[in-house]
Amino acid sequence: MxxxxxxxxxxxxxxxxxxxxxxxxxxxxxxxxxxxxxxxxxxxxxxxxxxxxxxxxxxxxxxxxxxxxxxxGFIDLHIHAPQWAQSGTALDIPLYQWLNTYTFPLEAKFEDTAFAEKVYAHLVDTLLANGTTTGLYFATVHEEASYKLAEICAQKGQRGLVGKVVMDDSEQNSDYYRDKDTQTALADTERFIQRVKALQAETFQGVYPVVTPRFVPSCTDSALAGLGKLAETYDVHVTSHCSESDWEHGYVKERFGKNDAQVLKDFGLLRDKSVMAHCNFLSESDVVTFKETGTAIAHCPISNAYFANSVIPIKQFHELGVEVGLGTDLSGGYDPSVYSAIRQAVISSRMLEDGVDTKKDPKERGTNHSRITVNEAFYYATAGGGESVSLPIGRxxxxxxxxxxxxxxxxxxxxxxxxxxxxxxxxxxxxxxxxxxxxxxxxxxxxxxxxxx
The missing domain is CATH 2.30.40.10 (Urease, subunit C, domain 1)
Structure with a gap:
């Protein structure tokens, strides 16, 4: 003893x-x-x-x-912290419209650090009360507000992995909400990493900086390459969105002639500490890339039902060797409870296996070997999440x-x-x-x- x-x-x-x-x-x-x-x-x-x-x-x-x-304790691998302020709002419109009409105007308000502190403190309290002991967070493009989120996690006792979001492409992002330019985005990210690492050294449960390109469409090639180098230099976690919807997946394919996974790999953003959200449209070669690089999937079954245009074959991806955890994806997912994500993961997988189109013969209606059990969903929420972020948690x-x-x-x-x-x-x-x-x-x-x- x-x-x-x-x-x-x-x-x-x-x-x-x-x-x-x-x-x-x-x-x-x-x-x-x-x-x-x-x-x-x-x-x-x-x-x-x-x-x-x-x-x-x-x-x-x-x-x-x-x-x-x-x-x-549950491990939530995909949380948009600023979007807590709009949770439960406007989930009936397409993703692109939702982002530009609601989400980006809200996130722009986090330039006000006092507003950020108010929202983030309420969010962390809410997540802890719902049993979430570790959260992987997207913050905003604002360095100070993003650091405030890391401080709040440290003070309240939650293990937080926090990313300052990068959105530097002036053609794809509105003037009112984006990084000033690529150089500023990378400099702010590096300083953020250094500051959170210093905070981590004095935080008992740990807080961690995360390299966070919002997704490929919001970033220039130079930013993606620079973020990959920062991830390697500082050996930090990486998170982003990958092949989430028809729109996002199609945009990347048109711009680069390849899928998100291969683009992210080329820029050094798929690593053992990488967690990519959604990933509904991974190809067989993408799955191999995820397995070989140690990249994990943050499975977000609730928000997928609203915005992903598909049901991810998560059982098949996991059985092929890809690490999988669960995410609430606030606020594309409306509920801060990972319990709800567990339940929806099971429900969605059964719908994928059984199919939904009653006009089709039962043998042609669904995708075989797709349903997961509640044991598997529990694993994703706990042990799988810990493996996804390469930390001794979840068991x-x-x-x-x-x-x-x-x-x-x-x-x-x-x-x-x-x-x-x-x-x-x-x-x-x-x-x-x-x-x-x-x-x-x-x-x-x-x-x-x-x-x-």
Whole structure:
């Protein structure tokens, strides 16, 4: 028990693989002074009773109540932080119109750092309350407001990966909202990386700078090349959109004569720490490129239903070796809860497999071998997300950060239909994923610290 500062006792669930979930009944999670799970003990382990008694004696024990369960904290791989202010707005119009009529005018307001702080503080609080312990964020083109988001993540205890967005192409972006020019975009990005790395050094749970071209259509070739060099120089994460919709995918193909994935690779933007959102239109060669470079997909099933013009064959991509996590894609996805993304991922995959056109014969209606299980969606939201950002997060396992959410199934305003104490824990796990609301999440832990109760 050396260096153990906290011990939590309770029943939890954690992914072993995309298909298999561990049921950790009455386990002890022994957390060290770095916020890592140093030891995980089952009741059958020889050290269990002595560790439990020692934790009680030293007042280090936290014990879950009856009806409470532990899940890993969720990892949201695609969040447009400024768009929280318009969440739930204008989702019935095409992507290009939505961006230019609503989104870009809103994001331009983040030149006002006070406004940015107000929105970002509310967003991070909301995400934590919904069990999101790690967020991968697009901010805006404004360096100061983007840094403010990283500061807020650091202060509130969330693990944040934050990108200052680059949009430097004067032909594709409005004068009122874009980088001044390519040189300014790259200089601001480099300074942002340096500032967040300095902040990271003094933040317990970690905050990380991210190289963030908005997407290929908004950037010049020079900017894309420069961002690729910055990613390599500083060994930082990269995120962008890739082959999201007919419009975006078609634009890139017309401009470069190849798909987004190959363009991004040529500019050095597909790397082991790269996460690309959407990716609905990846070709077979694109999938190979993702696998070879270690690039992950941020699967955003809710926003895909509104703007992607398709259902991504995510099961097939994952089985071909591409890392996959989940994203809410606020505000193209209206809901800040990763639980909703889990549910929609399952629903969309079933629609892809079964098909939607009733005029077609059932054998021709869908795409075989497309449906995912709730176990797979849970994996994407947790362990898969951790692998996607190359961090030891997303599992209730030894040598992983203790990022967790405590779900109370008995809270009066959102109690769950669990009436039989002999109900299998595997069934309760599924109820947690399908029925949990914000009210059920009674505490959240990040890097071994309880930050929300």
């Amino acid at each position: 050396k260096n153990i500062v906290k011990v939590l006792k309770g029943t939890g669930f954690s992914s072993i693989s995309a298909h298999e979930v561990e049921v950790l009944e009455n386990y002890l999670y022994c957390i060290d002074d770095q916020g890592m799970i140093a030891k995980r003990l089952a009741p059958s382990d020889a050290l269990y009773q002595s560790a439990l008694q020692e934790a009680k004696k030293e007042d280090k024990l936290t014990e879950l109540a009856e009806g409470q369960y532990l899940l890993p 209730l396992a030894e040598h992983y950060a203790f990022d967790a959410q405590v779900i109370d199934t008995t809270v009066s305003q959102a109690s769950m239909p669990i009436f039989d104490k002999t109900e299998p824990l595997e069934d309760i796990f599924q109820k947690l994923l399908y029925l949990t609301k914000r009210e059920n999440i009674v505490s959240v832990w990040v890097q071994g610290k309880q930050i929300n109760e």
